[in-house]
Amino acid sequence: MRRSALPLLVVPLVLTACSAEEPVEVTDEDIVAIERSIVNISALGWELIQAESRVGSQCMQDQGFTVHDPIALFGNGIPHRFEGFHSPYSRIPTVEQAERFAFGEWVHQTESDAAVEMRADPDFLAINAEDDGWWDPAFDREREEFDAQGEEYAAAWSEAWKGTERYEYDQAFQEAMETAEDPTEVDLGEQPPFGGCELETIEIVYGGPESWESDDGQTNWTRPGREESPLTAIGDGEIYGLMAPEYAEEEQAFLDCLADRGYGAWEFDDHGYLPTGDYILKNLYGDTTEAYEGGELVEVAELPDDFDASDPVAAEFAIALDFAECAEDGGLHDGSEEMFARLSVEQLIGSEAEIYAHEQELKGLIENAQEYIEGE
Numbered sequence: 115m116r117r118s119a120l121p122l123l124v125v126p127l128v129l130t131a132c133s134a135e136e137p138v139e140v141t142d143e144d145i146v147a148i149e150r151s152i153v154n155i156s157a158l159g160w161e162l163i164q165a166e167s168r169v170g171s172q173c174m175q176d177q178g179f180t181v182h183d184p185i186a187l188f189g190n191g192i193p194h195r196f197e198g199f200h201s202p203y204s205r206i207p208t209v210e211q212a213e214r215f216a217f218g219e220w221v222h223q224t225e226s227d228a229a230v231e232m233r234a235d236p237d238f239l240a241i242n243a244e245d246d247g248w249w250d251p252a253f254d255r256e257r258e259e260f261d262a263q264g265e266e267y268a269a270a271w272s273e274a275w276k277g278t279e280r281y282e283y284d285q286a287f288q289e290a291m292e293t294a295e296d297p298t299e300v301d302l303g304e305q306p307p308f309g310g311c312e313l314e315t316i317e318i319v320y321g322g323p324e325s326w327e328s329d330d331g332q333t334n335w336t337r338p339g340r341e342e343s344p345l346t347a348i349g350d351g352e353i354y355g356l357m358a359p360e361y362a363e364e365e366q367a368f369l370d371c372l373a374d375r376g377y378g379a380w381e382f383d384d385h386g387y388l389p390t391g392d393y394i395l396k397n398l399y400g401d402t403t404e405a406y407e408g409g410e411l412v413e414v415a416e417l418p419d420d421f422d423a424s425d426p427v428a429a430e431f432a433i434a435l436d437f438a439e440c441a442e443d444g445g446l447h448d449g450s451e452e453m454f455a456r457l458s459v460e461q462l463i464g465s466e467a468e469i470y471a472h473e474q475e476l477k478g479l480i481e482n483a484q485e486y487i488e489g490e
Contacts, residue, residue, distance in 0.1 A: 140456050140459050140460055140463060144459050144463060145199075145455050145456060145459050147466075148459050148462055148463070148466070148469065149198055149199055149455065149459075151466075151469050151470070151473060152196050152344060152345060152469065153196055153197060153198060154473060155196075155344070155469070155472060155473050155476060156193060156194065156195055156196040156197075158473065158476040158477060158480065159193030159194075159248075159476060160192075160193060160195070160248040161476075161480055162193075162319075162476055162479055162480050162483070163188045163191075163192060163193065163248070164250070165319070165479075165480050165483035165484060165487070166187070166188045166189075166315060166319050166483055167184065167187040167188050168483065168487050169315045169318050169319060169483050169486055169487060170182075170187040170188070170275070170311055170312070170315040171187055172486075172487065173311035173314050173315060174187075174271070174274060174275060174311050177274045177311065179270075179271050179274060181256075181259050181260050181263055181267075181271075182256065182260060182271070183256075183257065183260050183268070183271065183272075183275075184252070184253040184256040184257055184260070185253065185257065186272070186275060186312075187275075187315075189312075189337055191337075192247065192248050192249070193248060194247070194345075195243065195244050195246075195247045195248050196244065196345065197240075197243050197244045198455075199451070199454055199455035199458045199459075200244070200451070200454070201353075201354070201357070201386070201450045201451050201453070201454035202354055202382070202385060202386030202387050203361075203386065203441070203446050203447060203450045203451075204447075204450075204451060205387060205388070205390065206368075206388070206390070206437055206438065206441045206446065206447075207434055207437065207438045207441075208438055208441075208442070208447060209435065209438045209439060209442055211241070211434075211438065212431070212434040212435045212437070212438035212439075213431075213435065214237075215232075215238055215241065215434075216427075216430040216431040216433075216434040216435075217390055217391065217394050217430055217433070217434050218238065218241075218242060219391065219394045219395060219398075219399065219430060220426070220427045220430050220431075221233055221238065223395070223398075223399045223426070224426075224427060226427070272284075273310070274310050274311060275310050275311050275312050276308070276309060276310050276312055277306075277308065277309015277310035277312070277313060278309070278310075279306040279309055280305065280306045280307070280308065280309050280310075280312075281309075281310075283302065283305055283306050284305070286302055287300070287302050287305075290302060303332070304332045304333055304334075305334070305335070307323065307325075307335045308323050308335055316337055318482060318483065318486045319479055319482050319483045319486075320337060320338045320479060320482075321338070321482075322338075323335050323336065323337060323338070324336055324337070324338045344462060344465055344468060344469045344472060345458075345462075347461060347462060347465060348458060348461045348462070351384050351385040351386070352461070353454055353457045353458050353461070354384075354385055354386035354454075355384075356457050357450070357453050357454060357457055358382075358386065360453065361446065361450060363445075364444050364445045364446045364448070364450075365382060365444070365446065366444075367443070367444030367445065367446075368440050368441055368443075368444035368446045369381065370444075371439075371440035371443055371444055372436070372437070372440050375418070375436050375440070376418030376419065376421070377415065377418055377436070378415045378416075378418075379415075380415065389413075389414055390437065392414045393414050393415060393433075394430055394433065396414050397414070397416065397417050397423065398423055398426040398429050398430055399426055417429075
């Protein structure tokens, strides 16, 4: 489970930034400022998506289309949602969270009154906001309405959106992929550049598309301004790798506690995560989906012997409480969020100018879209 706010330590920690030769003192103020900036960048990225969609829909409206594919309007990409620095240990609920939410799987796996009510609970939504990501429920309704228009309408809409040349190429590519014995051998040459209302939208919001040349010499076109947040400067799992040695005893105490309670042998992966979601979904709710991590099948343990899973929701709460109590007894949550935040800021402390520039760039792109929308 996620934490809802970043607790701060009073005493600053002296760390060595990767971009500086001298030790850098990471203060509480540094953490708050950088965390707030990246949260804002994430929110601006979502605002940009929405503004871009409005520009695209107005262009298509001018072409005579009144019902739209909402996802295509912003290029089929939604920015990562960042709500603050969270250590991987935060996915293990506290005792209080376990008693109230369990692992949260029951909320979406059942249709009880309690589950439906929990889906709108502000605390539950806040804890799961980052995992849930950015999404507007209206997209689902709009997509259903779009699909209801029929294939002929969808084809005409797509051609007007992409432009004839790019649309025909994409159709041919899709057909080739569906019929090819080896899809990796499909090669129709370069995809044509953006056209239609998609090109107009990109020009209005971003000033125009960008291109890059792949190793095979082909030209590829993309939307500019879609860079990931400054957190991409931190390698996946890098911060966990730095803090794991400091929490080796706590991790082992937690894992030993699970084993003592009959849950068998568990281990943290290279990013500090446990497959608790897969464990609950498979053992309690009958999910047969196989999960992969780094190309390898995630092994999901079985329930303890004689464990009563006749009531899946009650079982989920019981398991969550066991995990939470083991984490509490082992000290896994003691200071881990503060350390994770500080280690993260250590990697970013020399990048304030870049973070600010990225924030301002997103604001400028949103202004481009708003000026067009207001001028229509």
